[in-house]
Each structure stands twice: as C-alpha cells, then as structure tokens.
Amino acid sequence: MGRTLALAAAALLAWSGTGSAQDPATLVTRGIQAYDALDLAAAAGLLRQALAAPSEVGITPEQRTTALSYLGATEFLRGSTDSAEAAFRRLVTEEPRYVLDEVVFPPEMTALFARVKRDTKVVQPAVPPVARFQAGDPSYRPELIASSSHQIIATVNGSDGMPVRLLFEGLIGDSLELVWDGLTTWGSAVESGRYYLRIESLGQDREPVRVVRVPLDVTVLSVDTLAHPAPPSDSLYLPERMQGGPALEALVGGLVASAGIALLPSVVASDASLSGGRIAVAGTVAIGGVVGYLMQRPGKTIPSNVQHNDRIRQQWRASVDQVAQENARRRDRARMLVSAGPPAVVDLEAP
C-alpha cells in the first residue's frame, strides 16, 4: 500500500512537473516547498526545471534569484558543494549585489555564498538606454555594479574593437559611476556609428577573467559647419617675375622719346638755330630707358609682388585654419544621441 502511494505521489509529481513547465513561477514555489519539506531531490528537480524554462514563459528576475539561492542551498544540503557553488556563482553573476538571507539560510550556507561571491569577479553595467548630451560635457554616466572588489578596465571601443577612450582603470568596490563626454582620447568628438562600452574584470594576475560589453549606437546630430574659404582668385596675384612687357616698354619708350627729343626739333624748326641742350635731355631719357630695362629685365624677381602674393596666401591659409578650428570646435560641441543595447558577456575562450 505504501509503495502504491509512493508511486502515485511520484506520478503526481511528474505530472505536476510537466504542468509547471508552462508555469515556472509555480515550479519555484513548489521547489521552495519541497526544500522546506527537505525533499531535496524534488526541490532540485523543480528548481532546475523552473530555471530552464524558455525565456518567453520564464520567471521574473526576482523569482530567478530566489530559485538560484534555493537551488544552491538544496545542493549544499545534499552534500554537493560543487553544484551549490555553481548555483551561487550563477546567482552572483546575474545579481552581483545579492545577499543570501541569513534568517532563512544557515550560517554555513551564507558563508559559502559569501566566499563564492568574493571569488566571482563580476561587473554588471547599468547603462541609460537613451541619452542626449553635448559632446564635451561629462553627461554620459553608466553605472557599474560589482560582485566584489577587483580590478577592472572600462573603455569605449570602436566597432573594430580598438579603444577610442579609456574611461576607468583601477579597483572597483561595490559600484562605480563611469563618466564619458563623447570624446576620444585625442579630444575630438566621436563620429556617428556603433561603439561598445567594454568592461574587463581582471584576475589576480591582471588577466581578463570576464568581459562584458554594451553596444552603444552613437548618432552625432547635425552640426552647422562653415564652408572653407575659396582660394584667392588668380587675378589677386601679381606676377612674381618680370615679364617682357615692362622692360620692352622702358627700352622702347626711352629710346623713342630720346630720339624724338634729339631729332624732331630739327625737323619742326629746320631753319632755326637750336641749342644743343636738348641732347642732354634726350640723353637723360635714353639712360632712363636703359636703366628701366635693366631694372625690369624679364625673369627678374619682383620682391614686392612676392611679398604681396605671400601675404594673400597667408591670409587665405589663416582664414582656412580659422574655419577649420571653428568647425572642429563646433563638431566637438555637437549634440549626441547614444542608444545602449543589452549587455553581453564576451566569450574569452572564443578564438
């Protein structure tokens, strides 16, 4: 009769287990009841079943942490310390701040949990899902919650995995608030695109033991930049070397005028007795023409024009630099929209 009852109970348990697959919350409750009744095998089965439920019919985070704490306690009572540690480790990983209730669980159990928690280096990021801020303002503030004190490195990485900004490197205690201003290490605003907030938990030998990354979709809202000044028109430049024209004008102009002064008076006043003084004037003009030719001979550099052109070029370069600086300043003060995705643990074993 007793055997029949036991089989009936097992069948009922199996049936109820099947039913609870569709209701993980009930499984958790029943698992706790089984734990309280010291039916440890049933409790372990029920709790594992609840934790293994598909996510679409899963349990709430609170029920999940409860299930894991009772599972660890169950395994501890069953003498399976490794399984208990595994359950507690899983619990700490999912809820780093969790503390085992000392009223409910015996001191040996809470001690084991505390040890597991101390040895498990986990950081859980709490990132604002959407944030708007101006580049340069230290307004983006993700919070990190740690299971225990340990060394971490927090960076913002590009989509290629290369770090663009180191946010923190050092010891995290209970929690830590990171600050990012939207700038790279070099002080310029990041461009629109996918970035990652990467938190690396380091072990004793500073080797990464766990890496969590949060995708950040950064959108730089439109910036009104100034157009670069157009290069100076060619018409503003003066020839830097003497052309043939001025030299030719000097030579021809001087010689023609000189010849005219020397010869034409005799034609105009052929019957007059003219003084020879005009030859001095004509000679002066001729010498002026030759000097003018030599001073302006083709190919000769014109220093004043070179200076003039340099001044124009320098003014243009200065205005380009000014606009570039202003645009960089505007870009560095651009408004940004950062949308964060769900955190994901990076598989360190993956190639």
Next chain:
Amino acid sequence: MSRAAAALLACAAVLLPDGRADAQPRFGGQLRGVLSLAGVERTRADLTAQLDGTLIGLDGTLRFGMFELGGRYLEGGIAQGDGVASQDLVDGELQVRVRPVRFLAIGFGPHARSYVEAGTERWLVWEASAAMSAWLVRDVLRSSIDLRLGLGGSVNSGAAFGAGRSVAGGLELRFPRTPIFVGVAYSVDHRSLADDSRIDTVEQFVVRAGVWP
C-alpha cells in the same frame, strides 16, 4: 587743312574705338608748377633776334575715364641779350584729349601766345596733338613726347597765320610712395606767318614739379 593734320586726325579716328585702355581711376588729375628757361628766336624780314627769359606757371590735367582736359599757363619776361628789347610773354593753352590706349593721348584745342611790349601781339593756334608716354620704371619714372600740329590760327596784327608745329619731350620722376614728382623737359615751338615774313621759334628747357594724386 594740311596733309599732316589730316593724317593725325585719321590716326585719332582709328584709335578712338579701341577699348584696350588700361584700367585707370575714373577720375584723376595732375597739377604741376612749371619753371621754363625760354629762348625765342624771332626772324623778321631776314633779321633774326634772340630773346631769352624765364617763364613760370602752372600746368594741370583733369581726367574723366579716357577723356582728359588739360590746361597750361606760363608768363614771364624775355629780352635780348643786351636787354634793350624786352617783352612779356604770356602763353596759355587748353586741350581736350582722349586716351584710347595707355601710352597715347590725342588732343585738340587752342593755344594762345601773347607778346606784350607797347601793345599786345597775340597768336592763337588751334592745335592737334599726339602725346606718347611710357613707363621706364613702373609708377616711378616715365618718359613722354608730345607732337603738335597747328590746324589753323590767327594773329591779332591782321597778318595771315601760316603754320605752327611743335615737339616736346622729357622725363618725370615720381618719388616712391608719395604723389610728388619732378620732371625735366625740352620743347620747340615753331610758328610762322603765311608769307614767312615772321617766324618765331620758342625753345624751352622746363623743370616741373607737382602732385600726381
């Protein structure tokens, strides 16, 4: 009108439509003080007399685009070497010029010259001119030569005007970065009555200084 005068006017007509005048300020001008050492060789009835003297005056130009209005006024005394025959000489002219290209100005206008002794003998000649100038050193040193031809004229003595022609040329130096300039020039002006009973040749060495805005 003489053949030469016709040729001069024809040249002006050809050059007038030329639009290649270099860019210049729309308005401008020059004002110069002129000191002239003048010598007048006067031939009258195969007798030649030489009168020398110093003239002083002003020379100015107003420019409106490619057009110019020029004027000159000089006066002074001339006398024969022995000082017995002295006269006052007053010389004035007005010219309207057009500068179709930078190096050439063509003009036309009256040129009056008076010899004042007991009475006043005034010669008035309508002159066509062609003045060429060239920069020997850009904006610093400039040469010029000015040819003139009398197209017609009159003398208040009642004698028939014969011919008039002149040539002048010189050099002007502008002090860098200032509007001040100085210049030297030489000119010969030849006028005669129709019957050649009177021929005056005025030869001048001129020193000029002025403002060239």
